Amino acid sequence: MTGLYIFNVDQSISSNFKFINDIKKFYTEKLLIVEKTLTKYFFQAQTIENISLENQDLKKYRLLYAQKNLELTKIKDVHEELKNYxxxxxxxxxxxxxxxxxxxxxxxxxxxxxxxxxxxxxxxxxxxxxxxxxxxxxxxxxxxxxxxxxxxxxxxxxxxxxxxxxxxxxxxxxxxxxxxxxxxxxxxxxxxxxxxxxxxxxxxxxxxxxxxxxxxxxxxxxxxxxxxxxxxxxxxxxxVVKVIEKTTTKPLVKPVKTTKPTSKKP
CATH class of the missing domain: 2.40.10.350 (Rod shape-determining protein MreC, domain 2)
Structure with missing residues (x-):
């Protein structure tokens, strides 16, 4: 009986004071918005942290790659014969x-x-x-x-x-x-x-x-x-066997044929 009485009272108050319902609705909506905002914030924060850690790993591997690549380049520069195999x-x-x-x-x-x-x-x-x-x-x-x-x-x-x-x-x-x-x-x-x-x-x-x-x-x-x-x-x-192609170059100017001068008898 007590529960029924409380329900009736709450229903009576709600019907007579509509602004209470408006307050409850406003509060509920704001609470949901805040909850969604917090969830989104913490999710984004965790994602940013994960991406940051992955970025640090990528930077590390990039530096290691650059170092090894530099060492390999130096080795090849010192040992030219490696390029010939x-x-x-x-x-x-x-x-x-x-x-x-x-x-x-x-x-x-x-x-x-x-x-x-x-x-x-x-x-x-x-x-x-x-x-x-x-x-x-x-x-x-x-x-x-x-x-x-x-x-x-x-x-x-x-x-x-x-x-x-x-x-x-x-x-x-x-x-x-x-x-x-x-x-x-x-x-x-x-x-x-x-x-x-x-x-x-x-x-x-x-x-x-x-x-x-x-x-x-x-x-x-x-x-x-x-x-x-x-x-x-x-x-x-x-x-590696290097094949050297033989090229023949033609002269740009054709040689001029010279003829010996003929001497006339007096």
């Missing part, structure tokens, strides 16, 4: 083993007539080298004793040369300077110092280190099992 990747299929008792040597379906050693790539990893054998491409996979290429080890970029280990799934990096610190877990990448690979192609990680009097060796667990692959990419870096 081009890189090439060629897909090759494994045909067969060379010897049935050695799985680290396979024939590829590519003809090879030069004596240049080329890099073998599988799944973005270094997988071995390619040599010429009877004008046919012969792949010496990681694990083969003669699969040698230059690498960098760890953050200090300790140089080394890979060698295969017989009856093992690991590689051995030899001739590492004893004064450069390396550790187990270091990542091994190609150095490109031998022109077989480019720098930065991943090889594997160090699992053991052997220190000697004047050098050290690192046992490497490769990232890819090259013995299980049926397709490879052959990487080569070849000099």
């Amino acid at each position: 081009k890189s090439d990747l060629k897909l090759a299929k494994v045909l067969s083993y060379v010897d049935f008792d050695d799985f680290t040597k396979v024939w590829l379906d590519v003809k090879k007539t030069d004596s240049k050693i080329e890099g073998l790539i599988s799944e973005n990893y270094a997988a071995g080298i390619v040599v010429n054998k009877g004008n046919q491409a012969l792949a010496l996979l990681n694990g083969n004793e003669k699969s040698n290429y230059a690498v960098f080890i760890g953050e200090n970029k300790a140089p080394g040369i890979t060698h295969g280990l017989s009856n093992s799934n690991t590689l051995l990096a030899k001739f590492i300077p004893i004064w450069i610190n390396i550790k187990v877990g270091d990542e091994v990448i190609t150095s490109g110092m031998d022109n077989i690979f480019f720098e930065g192609l991943k090889v594997g990680k160090v699992v053991a280190i052997k220190k000697m009097a004047d050098m050290q060796e690192a046992k490497i667990e490769p990232f890819v099992n090259a013995l299980e692959q049926n397709f490879f990419y052959i990487y080569s870096k070849k000099p």
Whole structure:
């Protein structure tokens, strides 16, 4: 009964005092406008903050790009011979083993007539080298004793040369300077110092280190099992042959023929 009475009173007041309804309506509308304005403001503020952070990241990457681009330009200016080389990747299929008792040597379906050693790539990893054998491409996979290429080890970029280990799934990096610190877990990448690979192609990680009097060796667990692959990419870096066209220039003025004066006999 009390609720009904209050409702009736409110209805009676509303009918007799219309300005109260106008005030309630005005208040409600203004409240909604303020709420929408605040929501819009905070949304815009958050958006502006996000864009500002993204802009800072873009500026950072732009500066890093400019720095690296400048370094590359300086390197090219110092080493003019880099401009005279081009890189090439060629897909090759494994045909067969060379010897049935050695799985680290396979024939590829590519003809090879030069004596240049080329890099073998599988799944973005270094997988071995390619040599010429009877004008046919012969792949010496990681694990083969003669699969040698230059690498960098760890953050200090300790140089080394890979060698295969017989009856093992690991590689051995030899001739590492004893004064450069390396550790187990270091990542091994190609150095490109031998022109077989480019720098930065991943090889594997160090699992053991052997220190000697004047050098050290690192046992490497490769990232890819090259013995299980049926397709490879052959990487080569070849000099650009510049063809100089011979041009013949015609003289602008035709030569004037001269005749010897004839002397008359007296």
